[in-house]
Structure formats: structure tokens, C-alpha cells
Amino acid sequence: TQQIIIDTDPGQDDAVAILLALASPELELLGITTVAGNVPLAFTSRNARIVCELAGRRELKVFAGADKPLARPLVTAEHVHGKTGLDGPVLPAPSMALQPGHAVDFIIETLLSRPAGTVTLCPLGPLTNIALALQREPRIAARIRRIVMMGGGFFEGGNITPTAEFNFYVDPEAAALVFGAGVPITMLPLDCTHRALTTRARVAAIRGIGSHLAEVTAQWLEFAERFDEQKYGTEGGPLHDPCVIAWLLRPALFQGRECNVEIETQSPLTLGMSVVDWWGVTQRRKNALVIKDVDADGFYALIAERLARL
Ligand code: BDR
Ligand code: CA
Numbered sequence: 638t639q640q641i642i643i644d645t646d647p648g649q650d651d652a653v654a655i656l657l658a659l660a661s662p663e664l665e666l667l668g669i670t671t672v673a674g675n676v677p678l679a680f681t682s683r684n685a686r687i688v689c690e691l692a693g694r695r696e697l698k699v700f701a702g703a704d705k706p707l708a709r710p711l712v713t714a715e716h717v718h719g720k721t722g723l724d725g726p727v728l729p730a731p732s733m734a735l736q737p738g739h740a741v742d743f744i745i746e747t748l749l750s751r752p753a754g755t756v757t758l759c760p761l762g763p764l765t766n767i768a769l770a771l772q773r774e775p776r777i778a779a780r781i782r783r784i785v786m787m788g789g790g791f792f793e794g795g796n797i798t799p800t801a802e803f804n805f806y807v808d809p810e811a812a813a814l815v816f817g818a819g820v821p822i823t824m825l826p827l828d829c830t831h832r833a834l835t836t837r838a839r840v841a842a843i844r845g846i847g848s849h850l851a852e853v854t855a856q857w858l859e860f861a862e863r864f865d866e867q868k869y870g871t872e873g874g875p876l877h878d879p880c881v882i883a884w885l886l887r888p889a890l891f892q893g894r895e896c897n898v899e900i901e902t903q904s905p906l907t908l909g910m911s912v913v914d915w916w917g918v919t920q921r922r923k924n925a926l927v928i929k930d931v932d933a934d935g936f937y938a939l940i941a942e943r944l945a946r947l
Pocket of ligand 1: 648649650651675714717761762787796802803804877878
């Protein structure tokens with residue numbers, strides 16, 4: 638099994654990613670760390686626990702992390718995810734407590750106390766916590782097995798500005814720091830996630846599992862879909878964050894290549910843009926495996942198969 642930490646700002650698609658990880662025996666979830674992003678930190682920390690309880694996993698460790706980006710005011714996305722970040726189905730308030738201590742300390746302590754090269758970080762929101770951990774304890778860089786993140790977009794453009802994807806836009810300084818840290822990275826950008834659409838048939842297949850958890854998942858997908866369908870004019874919306882977990886489970890479903898990626902932190906026009914050297918026109922260091930495509934049917938089949946186990 639692979640040991641992972643999920644760093645997240647749930648978010649309906651973050652929630653599905655957490656469930657996919659919990660349903661997968663190949664992965665051992667050491668802890669969930671929360672960050673401000675789609676909604677403020679109090680909501681993302683609450684939502685992470687709601688998801689754990691939905692899966693019947695009250696013993697999981699959830700740590701709250703950064704409540705704002707490194708150097709900027711927080712930008713949120715209630716227009717996509719609703720006021721709570723997890724709008725859609727009505728779910729009970731969580732009864733499990735947050736862990737004492739800060740998410741960044743948990744990330745550092747976990748990486749220092751476990752064998753080097755064994756722990757994979759899975760950021761599904763702005764990269765603030767990961768950047769803070771690397772800043773505070775640079776020795777962790779050599780110990781992280783890989784950072785597998787959802788963020789960025791290149792040929793596909795952006796979803797919060799014409800050139801920036803939300804997670805990188807919210808904390809561009811953090812994203813730049815992470816891409817410069819020398820850690821192996823897999824990046825799942827909009828170019829990939831916009832091929833993984835929540836069509837009616839795919840949502841129906843999840844609902845067809847017949848469990849309460851599957852019904853809740855279907856309603857989450859339908860909630861986020863309403864916004865994205867209108868925006869993109871597609872049947873269904875993109876299901877971003879579960880691509881991170883699916884890549885860990887079935888990398889053969891995805892296609893990409895090693896590239897240099899740099900993050901824009903200065904220009905007001907292109908702030909947070911991921912500048913991906915897809916064609917290798919520079920000599921800059923290849924610092925990420927950038928995924929451009931996914932077998933969407935295989936991806937949804939994996940999700941349905943796994944959610945049926947919970
Ligand atoms: C990313 O932003 C959030 O809205 C989603 O949860 C995903 O992580 C997509 O740009
Ligand atoms: Ca997210």
C-alpha cells in the first residue's frame with residue numbers, strides 16, 4: 638500500500654476524491670489536512686469531517702491548516718460550490734473533532750518520522766499548506782515520495798481567469814514554491830479534468846449503486862454540474878480532484894509527459910498561470926509529469942466500482 642496525505646478544500650469534487658481514496662485498499666490515508674480555498678477554512682475543515690463520517694470513518698485524523706494564502710487575500714468559489722462548499726444533499730453536522738495541532742506540523746512530523754520516499758502528498762486545493770511545510774522544514778523535500786496535485790491548465794486555459802486555474806490562482810506564490818522545490822510532481826490540470834465530464838449516464842451509474850453514500854455522491858455531482866454545464870456548454874461538468882486519486886490507482890488511464898512548469902506570480906493579467914513547456918522549447922528543468930488526457934469511461938468505471946465497496 639501507498640501512504641498518502643490528502644490536503645484539501647472540500648468542495649464536492651474534493652469530497653469524491655476522499656471517498657475514492659477511502660474505498661481503495663492500495664492507499665493508506667495517514668491524515669487529511671484542510672486549507673482555505675473553495676470556501677473559508679472553517680467550512681473546509683467541517684466538510685472534510687462530514688465526508689469521513691459519511692464513509693463511517695470517524696477515526697480518521699483531520700487537521701486544519703492555513704486560513705489564507707501566503708501573500709494575498711483569500712479568493713473563494715461559492716459561485717461553484719455553494720455557501721458551505723458542500724452544497725447539495727443535506728448532511729448531518731460532524732460529531733468527530735478536529736485533531737489538535739496545525740496541518741503543517743502534521744505534514745512535517747509525518748514526513749520526518751516515516752521512512753524517506755514513502756509518503757505521497759495529494760493536494761486538491763491551493764498549495765498553501767504544502768508550501769508552508771517546505772518553507773518551515775526544507776528537509777522534507779527529499780523525503781516526499783511525490784506530490785500529485787490537481788491544478789493548472791495550459792492549452793485549456795483557466796477557469797477563474799482566462800489564463801489561471803483556481804487552485805494556482807488563489808495562492809500563486811505557494812504554487813511557485815512547490816514547483817521549485819525539487820520534489821517529483823504529477824500535475825492534473827484542466828486539460829485532463831475537462832475530459833472527465835459528469836454526463837447523465839455516469840451520474841446515473843453512480844446513483845445505481847443504490848447506497849446512501851452513492852446517492853449523496855450523485856447529488857454532489859449534480860450540484861456542481863449545474864454551474865459548469867452552463868459555463869462550458871457541455872453535458873455534465875468536469876470532475877477535477879478525483880483525477881489525483883485515480884492517477885495513483887490506475888496511471889495507465891492517463892496520458893502526459895515530463896515538462897517544465899513555472900507559475901506566474903507577478904503579472905496582474907496572468908497571475909497564477911501555469912506556464913507549461915509542453916513542446917520542450919526551453920532548456921528549463923523538467924519538474925513535473927503533466928497529464929493532458931484521461932480515459933474518461935475508465936475513470937468513471939473505477940469510481941463506480943470503488944464507491945460500491947463503501
Ligand atoms: C479546482 O478548484 C476547485 O473548485 C475544485 O475543487 C478543484 O480543486 C478546479 O479548478
Ligand atoms: Ca479542490
